[in-house]
Amino acid sequence: MSENAAFMASINAFVDRAKANQETVVRAASLRILARLVQMSPVDTGRFRGNWLVGFNNAPDGTLATVDKTGSETIARGSLVIEQFKVGMTSVYFTNNLPYAYALEMGHSQQAPGGMVRITAAEFQRFFDAAAQEVRT
Template identity: 40%
Template sequence: MASMSFSMQIAEFIAKTKANQDLVVRAITLKIDNKLVQRSPVGDAKYWKSKPPPGYTGGRFRANWQLSIGSPTAGVRDLIDKDGSATIAAHGSVISTAKAGDVIYLVNNLPYAKRIEEGWSRQAPVGVVALTVVEFRTIVDNAVNGVRDGTTASEFAQGYSTYKL
């Protein structure tokens, strides 16, 4: 069997490197998405000064995290996601298409999102985005190391819904 030419080896290396870059971007995005959604407070009426509206259920803030590539999503969603799993699962299809060089947006357009980020909620006294930004370097390092040692690729192969970062 003939050995591969040097140019073919270079082309294979480039293709693998590009695929690895995309995988790192996806791993980072998924980890940040998970952190933002799971850290988002869920309304607990027992701490409120006034009674909640009839039929109130917490989880609207979690359900309003919107992930997009290329431009930020506008508007709010009329959904409830108390545990965040539906929101994270919905983002999986977008994350699976992310590539190195893409501009990825994670936005929450609810009018009170800024107040929550400024410590308005007892459940998130330092916000959710600021805390995740502090951890960004570690998130990137873990994603790169996971791709390098092959654990990230195998976890992605199992599916986004079971991926634990």
């Protein structure tokens, strides 16, 4: 292999590692965000908790008939989506499209008087910092 080819191979390997690290960080942080949203969600029947959706580049629409009082099914379903994240996707969306989602976010439930999204958004940097630290170690 020529010096130029070896140099290009090392550059390509570096780029591939960097992309893989970016994907790992985004996936880990996204999973933390989803888990936080789901676990903070107020529970009556479990329908609200079961309606968190994850999508890339565009916010998911629609609602689910899913009832998930513990949140474990919702997190598992979202995890399958999050694992598909690739560098080049421009955004990760977490949505809950139930008609009463806004009221719950604005404190309608005593179980989550401060909402879920606003609190999780304030913690966003912490989730990414923790994920990046995991990749470094």
